[in-house]
Amino acid sequence: MKKLLFLGLFGLMAAVTYAGGYRVSLQGQRSLAMGHTGVAVVNNAELAFFNPAGLVYLENKINVAAGASAVFSNVKYQNSEFGISSETESAVGTPFYAYGSYRVNDWLTLGLAAYTPYGSSVEWPTDWAGSHLVNNIDLQAIYIQALAAVKISDKLSVGGGPIYVNGSVNFNRNLNRTLSDIEGNRSNVTVDASSVSAFGWSASAMYNATEDLRFGINYRSEIIVEAEGGDADFENIPNSPLTPFQDTQFNASLPMPAELSVGLSYELLDKWLFAFDYNMTYWNVYESLDLDFANAQIPDSENPRNYKNSSTYRFGLQYLANETVTLRVGYYFDESPVQSGYFAPETPRNDAHGFTGGLSLHVSDRFSIDAAFLYNRYEEVDESYNYYTENGETVPFEGTYKTSAFIPGLGVTYKL
Amino acid sequence: MKQYFKYIAILSLGIVSCEPEFDNPVDEPGAYSNGEADFTRYVALGNSLTAGYADNALYITGQENSYPNILAQQLDKTQDIEEFTIPFMSDNAGGLLLGGNQITNNRLVLAAGEGGSDPSPQVYTGMQATTEVGNVLQGPFNNMGVPGAKSYHLGFSGYGNVQNLATQSANPYFVRFASSPNATVMEDALAQNPTFFSLWIGNNDVLGYATSGGTGEFQLNNLDPSTYGPNDITDPNVFGSIYSEMVQALVANATGGVLINIPDVASVPFFTTVPTNAIPLDAQTAGVLNQQFSAYNTQVLPGLVQAGFITAEEAQARQINFAEGQNYVTLQDESLTNINQAVQGPPFNLDPQTAGLLSQLRQATPTDLIPLTSAGFLGTTVGGNPNMINGVSVPLGDQHVLTNAEQEMVRTATEKYNQVISGLAQVNDLALVDANAMLRQLAEGGIAYDGGTVTAQFATGGAFSLDGIHLTPRGYAIVANRMIEEINATYNAEVPKVNVGTYSTVTLSNDVQ
Numbered sequence: 001m002k003k004l005l006f007l008g009l010f011g012l013m014a015a016v017t018y019a020g021g022y023r024v025s026l027q028g029q030r031s032l033a034m035g036h037t038g039v040a041v042v043n044n045a046e047l048a049f050f051n052p053a054g055l056v057y058l059e060n061k062i063n064v065a066a067g068a069s070a071v072f073s074n075v076k077y078q079n080s081e082f083g084i085s086s087e088t089e090s091a092v093g094t095p096f097y098a099y100g101s102y103r104v105n106d107w108l109t110l111g112l113a114a115y116t117p118y119g120s121s122v123e124w125p126t127d128w129a130g131s132h133l134v135n136n137i138d139l140q141a142i143y144i145q146a147l148a149a150v151k152i153s154d155k156l157s158v159g160g161g162p163i164y165v166n167g168s169v170n171f172n173r174n175l176n177r178t179l180s181d182i183e184g185n186r187s188n189v190t191v192d193a194s195s196v197s198a199f200g201w202s203a204s205a206m207y208n209a210t211e212d213l214r215f216g217i218n219y220r221s222e223i224i225v226e227a228e229g230g231d232a233d234f235e236n237i238p239n240s241p242l243t244p245f246q247d248t249q250f251n252a253s254l255p256m257p258a259e260l261s262v263g264l265s266y267e268l269l270d271k272w273l274f275a276f277d278y279n280m281t282y283w284n285v286y287e288s289l290d291l292d293f294a295n296a297q298i299p300d301s302e303n304p305r306n307y308k309n310s311s312t313y314r315f316g317l318q319y320l321a322n323e324t325v326t327l328r329v330g331y332y333f334d335e336s337p338v339q340s341g342y343f344a345p346e347t348p349r350n351d352a353h354g355f356t357g358g359l360s361l362h363v364s365d366r367f368s369i370d371a372a373f374l375y376n377r378y379e380e381v382d383e384s385y386n387y388y389t390e391n392g393e394t395v396p397f398e399g400t401y402k403t404s405a406f407i408p409g410l411g412v413t414y415k416l
Numbered sequence: 417m418k419q420y421f422k423y424i425a426i427l428s429l430g431i432v433s434c435e436p437e438f439d440n441p442v443d444e445p446g447a448y449s450n451g452e453a454d455f456t457r458y459v460a461l462g463n464s465l466t467a468g469y470a471d472n473a474l475y476i477t478g479q480e481n482s483y484p485n486i487l488a489q490q491l492d493k494t495q496d497i498e499e500f501t502i503p504f505m506s507d508n509a510g511g512l513l514l515g516g517n518q519i520t521n522n523r524l525v526l527a528a529g530e531g532g533s534d535p536s537p538q539v540y541t542g543m544q545a546t547t548e549v550g551n552v553l554q555g556p557f558n559n560m561g562v563p564g565a566k567s568y569h570l571g572f573s574g575y576g577n578v579q580n581l582a583t584q585s586a587n588p589y590f591v592r593f594a595s596s597p598n599a600t601v602m603e604d605a606l607a608q609n610p611t612f613f614s615l616w617i618g619n620n621d622v623l624g625y626a627t628s629g630g631t632g633e634f635q636l637n638n639l640d641p642s643t644y645g646p647n648d649i650t651d652p653n654v655f656g657s658i659y660s661e662m663v664q665a666l667v668a669n670a671t672g673g674v675l676i677n678i679p680d681v682a683s684v685p686f687f688t689t690v691p692t693n694a695i696p697l698d699a700q701t702a703g704v705l706n707q708q709f710s711a712y713n714t715q716v717l718p719g720l721v722q723a724g725f726i727t728a729e730e731a732q733a734r735q736i737n738f739a740e741g742q743n744y745v746t747l748q749d750e751s752l753t754n755i756n757q758a759v760q761g762p763p764f765n766l767d768p769q770t771a772g773l774l775s776q777l778r779q780a781t782p783t784d785l786i787p788l789t790s791a792g793f794l795g796t797t798v799g800g801n802p803n804m805i806n807g808v809s810v811p812l813g814d815q816h817v818l819t820n821a822e823q824e825m826v827r828t829a830t831e832k833y834n835q836v837i838s839g840l841a842q843v844n845d846l847a848l849v850d851a852n853a854m855l856r857q858l859a860e861g862g863i864a865y866d867g868g869t870v871t872a873q874f875a876t877g878g879a880f881s882l883d884g885i886h887l888t889p890r891g892y893a894i895v896a897n898r899m900i901e902e903i904n905a906t907y908n909a910e911v912p913k914v915n916v917g918t919y920s921t922v923t924l925s926n927d928v929q
């Protein structure tokens with residue numbers, strides 16, 4: 001019966017399709033090893049992210065979990081009509097998390113969380129074929145959140161708290177496909193904004209239906225990061241009144257979309273735990289990436305994105321092998337929010353299959369080491385970005401993309 | 417427990433090696449095909465167009481965007497080829513120095529006034545020219561394009577000898593990279609044993625004449641090119657035999673090649689930008705001028721017809737009339753009967769100066785062509801005299817107009833050259849690029865690309881650089897694509913084209929005097 005359910009879910013997933021954008025789902029090694037499930041799993045302090053309501057069900061008074069992942073990601077681009085190809089520099093990103101919870105009394109647990117759910121680092125070779133769209137981008141956002149979880153009964157709890165976001169962005173692209181100075185150096189602009197603050201919140205609930213079956217729901221609000229007065233640095237601009245580009249300030253906003261997670265976990269034979277999460281990321285808030293330059297002479301840059309809401313289906317399995325070792329595997333299917341014709345190479349993501357695995361070593365009663373890895377498999381995709389214009393003409397940027405990502409991660413769990 | 421670590425390590429290694437790989441990667445052998453041709457050593461022969469000359473100069477970025485270099489980069493996608501070497505200039509300013517003295521101008525750039533108004537080509541002065549002709553480069557070079565070369569120059573011994581520059585029998589661009597002072601361009605090309613070649617020569621055999629406004633001669637039946645002046649049209653038979661010899665020598669060892677024919681000069685903006693009705697007049701001035709030419713129109717011309725000195729048809733063509741609005745320029749047409757002496761005699765008895773003005777006078781027609789370089793001369797006055805306006809009261813000299821008769825000679829020669837070229841392409845199974853048709857297409861409607869349409873419109877059309885004759889990188893990219901089309905068709909090859917929209921057009925700069 002359970003097997004049927006499992007297969008059924010897989011089948012559904014195949015029928016529906018395949019999170020993407022600049023969402024980075026690496027918010028806990030134990031959860032990641034299980035396909036980044038966790039909205040209905042009571043395991044360690046990773047609950048601070050996945051479902052703060054569940055913190056009240058942790059056995060210990062003090063719980064800490066922290067870790068980081070190393071993202072090895074490559075994207076290749078090619079266009080067979082012109083025989084051109086490019087590959088991104090394998091920049092290594094290091095998303096991290098740190099969570100702590102403290103049980104104040106029987107019904108109240110407080111917590112603190114820091115994590116990096118959004119970010120992107122893509123570096124194409126300078127002046128590559130798509131340089132008029134992006135040469136490189138580095139987007140970082142650190143979420144810091146205060147949490148409270150309240151136990152309503154042994155079956156039901158609620159939780160949540162306010163989020164403070166500190167973000168930065170650095171983005172470089174060429175001004176168009178051909179403009180250069182007298183020496184042939186391509187004209188380009190770098191926009192840079194750092195320490196941009198924004199606020200949001202999350203709220204969650206957990207319901208323990210039976211000893212073995214839990215349900216969870218978590219909602220994290222949309223946060224629009226507004227960069228005001230960032231620096232726009234124009235380089236290699238011809239000395240001509242026909243190209244009135246000079247260094248100035250810019251305003252721009254970038255949404256960190258809301259995310260809803262629902263899921264369940266089921267424990268069987270005391271050793272096995274199965275978890276399923278469904279995430280909906282409300283990407284449709286990301287309509288356009290617009291740069292508003294302070295200098296009125298410089299035309300504002302409008303770059304339609306038109307993302308759509310996207311779903312992610314996550315499956316995880318945990319096995320308590322013995323006193324010291326816990327093994328985990330998982331799989332998820334991550335649907336890209338990018339619509340056909342809006343495939344911009346700054347976030348070149350299509351639907352992804354995520355394969356995960358990992359283990360925990362319980363070094364002592366209090367201390368565990370958590371390891372996880374994620375391999376993302378993307379289908380090769382023929383796509384284009386059709387909203388770049390030159391002299392009033394729309395010029396699509398077309399090609400074939402293939403992405404891979406391998407992400408090992410290490411964390412610790414401490415409980416007192 | 418150690419065992420678990422081991423498993424994880426092995427699993428991790430296996431996955432790390434999973435770089436993204438395309439099903440059909442374009443950067444690996446087999447993605448494209450050289451067909452029956454071998455592109456291992458591609459040598460390009462020709463003139464300024466082959467060198468990547470643009471904006472009235474040769475400079476580094478222009479050389480990088482020469483059609484042979486664009487082509488070579490694409491050929492390289494089909495098989496391993498030797499590096500395509502180029503006799504690079506020293507800078508992007510473009511002028512040549514001989515013994516420290518500048519002998520050719522810097523490149524032209526598009527300069528503009530306040531707020532981008534009145535853009536116009538100006539000589540770039542943002543940096544000094546540093547390319548010294550006497551610094552001979554160590555070759556060999558795959559791009560053997562020599563700016564200024566005519567067909568017969570490629571076989572001239574001493575064309576690369578610095579000593580011959582004084583007598584103008586050498587070419588400073590070839591001096592820079594000739595393997596020895598008396599080596600010919602052809603010898604240096606053949607010594608490389610090219611497996612594939614391209615040849616685009618003959619343009620200057622007509623262009624020198626055309627750009628000079630037809631001041632030279634059509635050397636029809638003169639079989640000795642060493643007696644030709646720089647502005648003469650090469651005899652088609654001379655062209656034919658020289659061209660044929662070059663092709664024979666090249667095909668002897670090469671697996672294939674591309675011949676490119678000669679465009680009609682009337683399709684380049686150098687001749688089509690300045691309108692022949694360039695003179696704006698108000699009604700009053702037009703009236704005064706008509707008054708001045710009244711006796712000429714109504715008495716002199718009919719009198720000459722009556723005397724049988726000129727035909728009625730010629731008299732009609734020689735009428736001078738002005739009106740309010742745009743007026744056709746006046747010019748001296750050497751194909752007209754010289755009436756200088758006749759009008760000084762009775763019954764006209766004109767003074768020698770007036771007679772001189774009238775000697776071969778006519779007004780331009782829409783089919784005459786005025787060189788771009790004469791644009792600044794029209795409407796200027798002689799010695800500041802407001803009654804002596806060039807192109808109005810003072811007829812333009814021969815060098816300022818390529819008349820119908822002169823165009824006809826250019827066209828005749830061009831057609832004959834092109835017959836030779838297509839005949840040789842056919843006989844030798846070579847790819848042929850019809851540059852003549854291509855430039856006509858640019859002039860008449862343009863060639864579409866992903867960002868619009870490239871046209872022959874001066875400065876803004878995208879195809880022609882600021883000298884109005886040579887192409888922009890985008891124009892050269894179109895040439896390269898045409899070559900690729902023909903190579904693919906002729907040699908059953910699959911060479912990928914380039915994306916024309918990614919090649920630049922004219923360069924903007926206000927670093928001018």
